Amino acid sequence: MNAPKIPLPELMTSGHLACQGCGATQAMRFALKALGPRTALVLPACCWSVIDGPFPHSSLKVPILHTAFEAAASTASGLKAGLEMRGDTETVVMAWAGDGGTFDIGIQALSGAAERNEDIIYCCYDNEAYMNTGIQRSSSTPIGAWTTTTPGVHWKKRPKKKMIDIMAAHSIPYIATASVAYPNDLIEKFRKAREIKGTRFLHVFAPCPTGWKLAPELSVSMARQAVTSKVFPLVEVTDNGRTWKVWKDFEPTPVKDYCMAQGRFRHLSEDELRLVAEGIEENWQYLLSREAGSAFVPGLQH
Amino acid sequence: MGEKITFKSYKEMPICAMSGADMTYNLTGSWRNVRPYYDFKVSPCRLGCPAMENIQRYIFLLTQEKYEEAWRELMEANPMPSVTGRVCFHPCMEKCTRKDFDQAINIPAIERSIGDRGLDNPGWMKKAPATKKETVAVVGGGPAGLSAAYYLARRGYPVTIFEADAVLGGTLRWGIPEYRLPNDVLDRVVAQIVGSGPITVKTGAALGRDVDLAKLEKEFAAVFVGVGLSRSRPLGVAGEEGRGIERGLDFLRRVNGGEPVNPGRSVAVVGGGNTAMDVARCARRAGAEVTVVYRRTMNEMPAIKDEIEEAEHEGVRFRFLAAPKSIERGASGPLTVVFQQMKLGDPDESGRRRPVPDGDATFTLSVNTMFTAIGEEADAAPFGKLLECDGNLIATKGEWGETSRKKIFAGGDVATGAASVVEAVAAGRKAAERISRMLSGEPEPAAEETGTISIENINTAYFTKGKRLLVPRIPLDEALAGYREIHTGYDDRMLRREADRCFSCGVCNFCDNCWVFCPDVAVRRLEAEYEFDYDFCKGCLVCVIECPRCAISTREEGK
Numbered sequence: 001m002n003a004p005k006i007p008l009p010e011l012m013t014s015g016h017l018a019c020q021g022c023g024a025t026q027a028m029r030f031a032l033k034a035l036g037p038r039t040a041l042v043l044p045a046c047c048w049s050v051i052d053g054p055f056p057h058s059s060l061k062v063p064i065l066h067t068a069f070e071a072a073a074s075t076a077s078g079l080k081a082g083l084e085m086r087g088d089t090e091t092v093v094m095a096w097a098g099d100g101g102t103f104d105i106g107i108q109a110l111s112g113a114a115e116r117n118e119d120i121i122y123c124c125y126d127n128e129a130y131m132n133t134g135i136q137r138s139s140s141t142p143i144g145a146w147t148t149t150t151p152g153v154h155w156k157k158r159p160k161k162k163m164i165d166i167m168a169a170h171s172i173p174y175i176a177t178a179s180v181a182y183p184n185d186l187i188e189k190f191r192k193a194r195e196i197k198g199t200r201f202l203h204v205f206a207p208c209p210t211g212w213k214l215a216p217e218l219s220v221s222m223a224r225q226a227v228t229s230k231v232f233p234l235v236e237v238t239d240n241g242r243t244w245k246v247w248k249d250f251e252p253t254p255v256k257d258y259c260m261a262q263g264r265f266r267h268l269s270e271d272e273l274r275l276v277a278e279g280i281e282e283n284w285q286y287l288l289s290r291e292a293g294s295a296f297v298p299g300l301q302h
Numbered sequence: 303m304g305e306k307i308t309f310k311s312y313k314e315m316p317i318c319a320m321s322g323a324d325m326t327y328n329l330t331g332s333w334r335n336v337r338p339y340y341d342f343k344v345s346p347c348r349l350g351c352p353a354m355e356n357i358q359r360y361i362f363l364l365t366q367e368k369y370e371e372a373w374r375e376l377m378e379a380n381p382m383p384s385v386t387g388r389v390c391f392h393p394c395m396e397k398c399t400r401k402d403f404d405q406a407i408n409i410p411a412i413e414r415s416i417g418d419r420g421l422d423n424p425g426w427m428k429k430a431p432a433t434k435k436e437t438v439a440v441v442g443g444g445p446a447g448l449s450a451a452y453y454l455a456r457r458g459y460p461v462t463i464f465e466a467d468a469v470l471g472g473t474l475r476w477g478i479p480e481y482r483l484p485n486d487v488l489d490r491v492v493a494q495i496v497g498s499g500p501i502t503v504k505t506g507a508a509l510g511r512d513v514d515l516a517k518l519e520k521e522f523a524a525v526f527v528g529v530g531l532s533r534s535r536p537l538g539v540a541g542e543e544g545r546g547i548e549r550g551l552d553f554l555r556r557v558n559g560g561e562p563v564n565p566g567r568s569v570a571v572v573g574g575g576n577t578a579m580d581v582a583r584c585a586r587r588a589g590a591e592v593t594v595v596y597r598r599t600m601n602e603m604p605a606i607k608d609e610i611e612e613a614e615h616e617g618v619r620f621r622f623l624a625a626p627k628s629i630e631r632g633a634s635g636p637l638t639v640v641f642q643q644m645k646l647g648d649p650d651e652s653g654r655r656r657p658v659p660d661g662d663a664t665f666t667l668s669v670n671t672m673f674t675a676i677g678e679e680a681d682a683a684p685f686g687k688l689l690e691c692d693g694n695l696i697a698t699k700g701e702w703g704e705t706s707r708k709k710i711f712a713g714g715d716v717a718t719g720a721a722s723v724v725e726a727v728a729a730g731r732k733a734a735e736r737i738s739r740m741l742s743g744e745p746e747p748a749a750e751e752t753g754t755i756s757i758e759n760i761n762t763a764y765f766t767k768g769k770r771l772l773v774p775r776i777p778l779d780e781a782l783a784g785y786r787e788i789h790t791g792y793d794d795r796m797l798r799r800e801a802d803r804c805f806s807c808g809v810c811n812f813c814d815n816c817w818v819f820c821p822d823v824a825v826r827r828l829e830a831e832y833e834f835d836y837d838f839c840k841g842c843l844v845c846v847i848e849c850p851r852c853a854i855s856t857r858e859e860g861k
């Protein structure tokens with residue numbers, strides 16, 4: 001057999017409690033393959049606090065500290081400080097939170113930690129809603145989506161929050177988006193993050209077949225199409241928020257195909273779909289302008 | 303499978319909520335209602351190849367840089383890849399899945415590279431010893447006979463080839479010119495086959511003249527007849543036997559024998575098959591202006607597409623829907639040939655529309671030489687008394703080349719009429735397999751699995767569009783200056799590049815995707831294969847979709 005495409009050692013075991021086709025589990029498996037066994041996790045309330053398994057069992061072979069929904073970044077900061085006091089500089093501390101726990105309730109702890117440039121990795125696995133409690137909208141839920149709190153004609157009318165901009169505005173050393181459909185890229189980004197000191201923010205797109213009304217077998221395929229339709233661009237921001245890099249080396253696919261495979265978008269009319277697609281194109285152009293350095297962003301000069 | 307921890311009292315609990323074991327006690331396989339399983343299919347190219355070459359497999363071996371193994375795999379189905387890789391009409395490419403994505407894989411170019419590598423590495427062919435006592439006679443040393451001899455000899459049967467000519471090769475030698483198949487390549491192919499096992503060659507031994515079929519039937523345990531087509535069909539026009547008119551095959555034989563030829567400045571070739579194309583191209587090389595006259599249209603031409611294109615490229619002109627009607631010749635100088643204009647009428651038994659005269663319309667051509675190439679036929683005299691025939695051809699039953707006599711088998715053009723090298727090779731191999739089973743009492747093989755796939759089953763997200771890599775060629779003026787081989791073949795880098803384009807349809811090539819993407823870590827990556835762990839597979843089927851090549855199928859649980 002050829003050399004393996006991704007590292008062989010497994011730090012996540014079978015038997016976990018995720019739904020069929022869960023992207024969040026793939027995200028975790030890849031991330032840990034990149035970071036290795038000297039990793040300590042901080043998990044706020046989210047699907048992953050359930051997926052991992054009931055006490056005294058865990059499907060991860062690294063230590064996990066479960067914490068309150070809003071406290072991932074502050075708990076991780078404390079854990080890192082504690083390890084340092086004990087002379088452990090090797091263990092990397094990673095807060096692993098959902099989009100609700102990151103974009104909404106955890107944002108002040110995250111903003112505080114990033115502003116202090118705490119030496120932690122913060123990973124948001126993004127399934128675009130509060131899935132663990134039954135699919136409520138978050139500020140990461142995309143425009144057009146059905147959730148249990150945006151039902152029927154009340155589908156979400158507001159666009160997804162620009163989390164990468166918010167984190168870039170904190171002038172932290174490393175920010176990247178990644179997708180479970182591109183494991184090599186994801187692993188490379190986590191490896192890079194491991195080598196950097198300071199706050200590193202990773203935003204991983206992780207499809208949720210249950211919450212998206214999506215056939216489970218299509219979850220990776222959706223993650224891929226999210227990238228190729230520019231719904232979820234792969235971006236890297238380095239140099240304390242100054243340098244933006246947008247991945248463009250793909251065959252573009254229509255936003256419509258991406259949306260129509262998922263029940264959560266199926267109510268959208270042609271016109272509404274067009275508006276969604278226009279918003280996505282606008283965001284893409286915006287990212288390209290950030291990459292070109294042509295956007296004027298005050299407050300980033302040091 | 304892990305252990306489940308249950309605490310009998312609080313005293314057994316750790317001082318804080320700390321995990322003590324993993325989750326593998328939890329057999330999530332019970333959630334599954336559909337099961338994925340590895341299920342390799344037959345790639346469409348293989349079904350398109352008359353010799354059923356395992357194209358996917360030898361290309362895969364190439365991508366692993368296992369050149370010798372690739373050659374062995376190829377030789378299992380075709381003992382002359384250096385020949386077919388140069389002259390085959392490649393129906394495999396018509397079936398290639400990649401055709402529906404960008405362009406078909408250049409299968410013959412790959413085949414040729416592997417074959418030539420086998421010729422360059424004589425150590426790869428280890429001579430098979432004679433292990434069987436039954437001897438087999440093979441009559442005819444063209445592709446059909448050589449193939450039959452090879453597969454019998456490889457199985458340990460002593461074989462004697464009876465060939466009427468002074469050398470082996472048949473149409474490969476006397477028909478196909480050197481610019482497509484150089485003699486030295488053919489010589490090495492023939493030598494490799496003859497040296498592959500207990501094969502004795504008797505040249506100058508013609509069936510019906512020097513050897514008798516009934517006698518062979520008595521002396522040998524089995525006989526394979528592959529004598530091809532030895533007679534050119536006559537035009538049926540008054541004056542066709544005479545100065546300025548030559549049979550195309552005779553002309554090719556002279557050219558291929560190295561005889562200088564001078565057909566004059568203006569040449570007409572009548573016919574639309576491979577012979578017509580090669581005659582026209584040889585006449586171009588002898589400096590003539592050449593017009594091919596065919597009685598139907600370009601669409602009905604039986605010649606290989608590549609050959610028609612090459613002929614056009616070399617400046618051969620075509621006139622369609624015309625047939626010679628009369629020939630006028632003086633004591634010397636050019637002939638005047640009158641052609642009847644034709645039109646297409648109702649379809650004939652071949653399904654092609656029959657040409658019929660289009661009223662009185664005619665035209666004339668003044669030519670130094672007119673070659674006739676309207677088809678070849680078999681000479682039934684050497685076998686017609688003993689074997690049941692279908693016209694001049696030997697009548698065979700089924701795919702294994704059985705004739706009306708139990709011990710006599712036949713294949714190649716003498717059984718099918720004018721066909722192709724690869725079909726002759728396939729017929730020779732199949733007859734050899736059948737003869738071997740007859741002599742050893744082996745059972746018939748089980749019907750082969752032919753479940754296949756098409757472009758809808760390929761996950762094209764894993765492939766980038768590109769173009770087929772053409773085989774490099776020498777410039778036109780150099781090509782027309784002599785008989786040098788036109789196509790020079792791939793170098794190693796090109797071979798690898800084209801091999802890498804193959805989808806590996808329906809067969810795992812160890813891309814790792816199923817193992818990588820399984821959310822439940824339920825795919826085990828073993829030494830030389832993958833395995834599903836049904837204790838944990840939840841049946842999400844992500845692996846099925848992410849397998850780029852449809853090597854995984856599904857089955858409902860409980861069914």
Ligand SMILES: Cc1cc2nc3c(=O)[nH]c(=O)nc-3n(C[C@H](O)[C@H](O)[C@H](O)COP(=O)(O)OP(=O)(O)OC[C@H]3O[C@@H](n4cnc5c(N)ncnc54)[C@H](O)[C@@H]3O)c2cc1C
Pocket residue numbers: 389390391441442443444445446447464465466467470471472473474477478507508509510528529530531532554576577580606684713714715716720721722723724726
């Ligand atoms: C000019 C020309 C170009 C062609 N080009 C192509 C091409 O590009 N690609 C392709 O696939 N096909 C091509 N073909 C067709 C192809 O060559 C034949 O289909 C193929 O060679 C048939 O193989 P065979 O072994 O049945 O017969 P042959 O190749 O004809 O071999 C028959 C052998 O039997 C010998 N023989 C004949 N009579 C006797 C006898 N009485 N006793 C003993 N031996 C005898 C002959 O000398 C010869 O060696 C071409 C044919 C011609 C004529």
Ligand SMILES: Cc1ncc(C[n+]2csc(CCOP(=O)(O)OP(=O)(O)O)c2C)c(N)n1
Pocket residue numbers: 045046047048068069070097098099100101102127129130131132133138
């Ligand atoms: C303060 C607080 N409010 C509400 C909850 C209930 N709760 C637990 S997980 C969760 C949703 C988490 O959503 P997200 O962060 O997106 O992660 P996901 O479940 O989607 O993976 C909620 C609302 C809680 N645990 N604590």
Ligand code: SF4
Pocket residue numbers: 345346347348357358361397398399400407409803804805806807
């Ligand atoms: S892509 Fe490869 S395996 Fe598939 S049909 Fe073409 S040559 Fe055969």
Ligand code: SF4
Pocket residue numbers: 021338819820821822823824825834838839840841842843844845846
């Ligand atoms: S991806 Fe894993 S869990 Fe899903 S069907 Fe395949 S083996 Fe089973």
Ligand code: SF4
Pocket residue numbers: 809810811812813814815816817832845848849850851852853854
């Ligand atoms: S996904 Fe790749 S490794 Fe798995 S069966 Fe298909 S080809 Fe083989």
Ligand SMILES: [Mg+2]
Pocket residue numbers: 098099100126127128129130131
């Ligand atoms: Mg969520």
